[in-house]
Amino acid sequence: MSEKSLTTKEYIYTTEDPFFSPLTIQMGPQHPSTHGVLKLNLVLEGEKIIDLEPEIGFLHRGLEKLAESMNYAQVLPLTDRLDYISAMNNNTGYALVVERLLGIEPPPRGKYLRTMVCELARIASHLLWLATHALDIGAMTVFLYCFREREKILDFFEMICGARLTVSYPRIGGVRVDVEEKVLEEIYNFIPYMYEKIEEYEGLLSQNRIWLDRTVGVGVISAEEAIAYGLTGPSLRGSGVAYDIRKHFPYDAYPELDFEVPVGKNGDTYDRYWCRLQEMRQSLRIIKQCIEKMPDGPVCAEVSPDLDMQVFKRAFRAEAWGEKTFIAFLNEGVELVPKGELYSAVEGAKGELGFYLVSDGSGRPYRLHIRAPSYVHISALPKLSRGHMVADLVAIIGTLDIVMGECDR
């Protein structure tokens, strides 16, 4: 008996063991706890996961290919559809990479507004994460409470730019429209209210016996392993690594603001939960400073390109290769925008959201690659969940905070 328990601890597939009978089942893509169209091929022994293979791509829309035939300003609304829960962060990330390429500096008010809406979007995203994560584990009340506050933030977005989810509010060189003082005042009054509500969630969960049983020691990953597997954002900070793009590659108004990066210790589901709750408090702190320090002036740089930006017509030739296909050639002639390639990242709500942009001098991106945090996090799923129960898998998917729109692009 003792020998057998030793061998099963290493979770090695072996056909020599006569009692070993793995069961292969498929979880998803319609499972409610997979947060979108994620399919997992599980290999189980009893209720224990011994192997897992994620299958993704059900939501693939070819954003990267689509971007190659649009000009720089037209690509921005596409980025809303990546992580549709915190669209502000995606817009900012894309706007930043184009600004760095074109050498545009947004005016201070534009920067502060962008930082403020990004942090609001981060809170909204973390609220949705907490709601669904708690619902997966079995705490129904938190779900309803979180949606109540998220609704208020979406109302702010509606007041700021008229849209609630796919906002396209940040744009290349600043933000699209200015914000009224009245709205800023309302957001300012929202801050103490939200602090209270975070206390309320903590009161419901942090000491809750069931919550502790389901999260402490589940999905543990050490700091080195978390870095090696490419975890970023709160998922990495739960393991104790203070890697935050806002501190390491400062952008917008973040270098002028005072905030901390909360880090966990044990790298389990509970620490990641704790990190995200602390992050919401830090976000509120940033929003407060943004509104207090908000400078006056224009919100968008004058030189920023608009939808009618000049575009060099790339050689689209149909019969060039004897096929009836359209081929986009590399532009090696006129230079409307600087030529070059650069990588720029922002701290999205899920983790490091990077954009790799290659410019060939025409007005369109020659290649736009999006480094989606959810995509990398899903690749770490087998590592995190091997050896756990199927019921814990739901908690592990929840703790990674994945969005399939971003993962499949």
Added chain:
Amino acid sequence: MKERLREVLERFKVNFSAYIIDINEFRGQTFVILGDGSPIRDIVGFLKTEGFNHLQTLTAVDYLQKSGVPRFEVVYQFYSIDQGISLRLRLQVSEDKPEVESIVDLFPSANFFEREVYDLFGIRFMGHPNLKRILLPQNWEGHPLRKDYPLMPEDKPRDFLELVELKERLGGYGIR
């Protein structure tokens, strides 16, 4: 920070001078262009010992018809969380033999990135544990992010045609 990066680049030049085509900077980001057939596993292993522990991204670019260079370029973006320096490798890959050594054993996060590059560009990563399509269906034909991939397909997809055929066949038995 800059001094540390310069030190690393000096050692890099000493070790792999034969494969380096260019070291340059654009918008404050340093990149190294490596020639076709470079031992990328050794180079990445060297960078890992120098403290580059975070693979920010891995992707590819198709420079179709760019004069005088191999067609593809595989891009590795590294960052050192402790030292705060980043470095980008651009590995040229020829069209005739689109094969690159896999770095999954050094950086497990490269797993999905390499599958994505294989899926969308058709560049094979030798030594990858599970190299198959990831975003597109397994029976997809072609690699869409290549610049010569047709934007407008001439035929309907094969799946669709099979479904139409099946419908006709079932219609013969009176099944709708």
